[in-house]
Amino acid sequence: MTDLKIGVVGIPGKWSTEVLADEIEKRTGFRLVIDIEKVVADLSIPEVLYQDQCLCKLDGIIIKKISQDYSPQVLDRLEILRFVECCGVKIYSNPAEILRLVDRMSCTVSLAKANIPMPKTLITEDVSAAYDAVHRFGSVVLKPLFSTKARGMEVLDSSTDKKTLQKQLKAYKEKHGFLYIQQKVQLPGHDMGLVFLGGEYQGAYARIGDGSSWNTTIHSGGKYAAVYPPDDVIEMARKAQAQFDLAYTTVDVAETEDGYICFEVSAFGGFKGAQEGLEINMASRYTDYVINLLLKDRNGELDAVS
Structure with missing residues (x-):
């Protein structure tokens, strides 16, 4: 156990948010799920409050989800978290890097500059x-x-x-x-999500479409399964995510007639694909990763998580 206070910015009641908060509570005894819509930032004090908790007094925050849907409003919510970061709170992933990803154009331009293969x-x-x-x-x-x-x-x-x-x-x-x-590229009925934690490859899962939609997302009826991409595809995905300083992400990759392409790097990265497709608890791994970084920052050395 550790006395670190780590909050989770997410959607209260949603599985991915709650499972991450569960893992943090197991290790710290502290639980705080932050609904960003109800955060109040008073920059004159300065103080950023969620209910009775000042976010500036936390040791760290993990951003699991900033909104149910992406919109320009997400950018403003991230700016509030950038202010919390200025108070000395460690935030995972860096809000400034997430800002570059929630806008599809910014993500695409960054990948194109790095010569990552993408659809035309x-x-x-x-x-x-x-x-x-x-x-x-x-x-x-x-x-x-x-x-x-x-x-x-x-x-x-x-x-x-x-x-x-x-x-x-x-x-x-x-x-x-x-x-x-x-x-629109012809897919072999599935695409892949390659999972990275702290820039290190964790595994890959496939999203397999049910044939009812042109895309393979779970939202459109797809399902998860384990997949084992070749080394050159893993390296392509590693290079793609390396364009952004992210604590945790998934890279969407698909095979086409002309080779593998990258669709996008996720601003947040999901847990369910790894859980259902690979039987890997990435919420647990992510929690250990963040705690070790915070303890290292506090103590100047890497402490093992008990």
């Missing part, structure tokens, strides 16, 4: 350019800049008549602003 992508506000891209790519997926689990994504095809296709693109732009267009 075009980002524009010009409907005419978007129309040309659909015809060049054949079949595409329109993606919101802020979304998770394929929510808000739409599939368009170049075989659609010009008037209808232009109408679809204009409607999407009116709703989402930017037109983020990726070529």
Whole structure:
């Protein structure tokens, strides 16, 4: 046991949030699930309160989930946590790094700069350019800049008549602003999530679609299973996540006719894929990782977790 006070920013009642809080409580006797919507930041004192707990007096915070859905509002919530970090509280993962990931465009640009293989992508506000891209790519997926689990994504095809296709693109732009267009790739019925903790590879699970949707997400009926990617794919995923200073993440990878590609690096990383697909309790591993870092920072040496 340790006397560290570690809070979990997440969704109260949700499995991934609660299982992480459970693991922390086992090791510290302290439990605090923080609903970020109810946090009050008074920068004049300064003080950041959740209920009766001042977050600036915690030893650490793990960000498990910042919102049910991604939106620009998430950025403001992360800014509050950046302020808590300035008070000396260690936060995992770094809020500034998460800021670079919740916006799909920022994540894509970072991966492209690192030459990580991705689907052909075009980002524009010009409907005419978007129309040309659909015809060049054949079949595409329109993606919101802020979304998770394929929510808000739409599939368009170049075989659609010009008037209808232009109408679809204009409607999407009116709703989402930017037109983020990726070529729709043919998947072998599954894609993979490669799990990393502190930059170290932990294992991989597959999301296997049930055939009812174009995507393989669990939200759309997929299921988890163990998978064993080749070494070069693991290294590609390692390089992708290394573009961001994250304590814990999963990298979404898929095999295509032209080789393996990376879809994205997760801002938070889930636990259920590793739990159900690999029978690995990543909430437990993550908790030990954070506690050891905090003890090392406190004592100047790595203490074993009892």
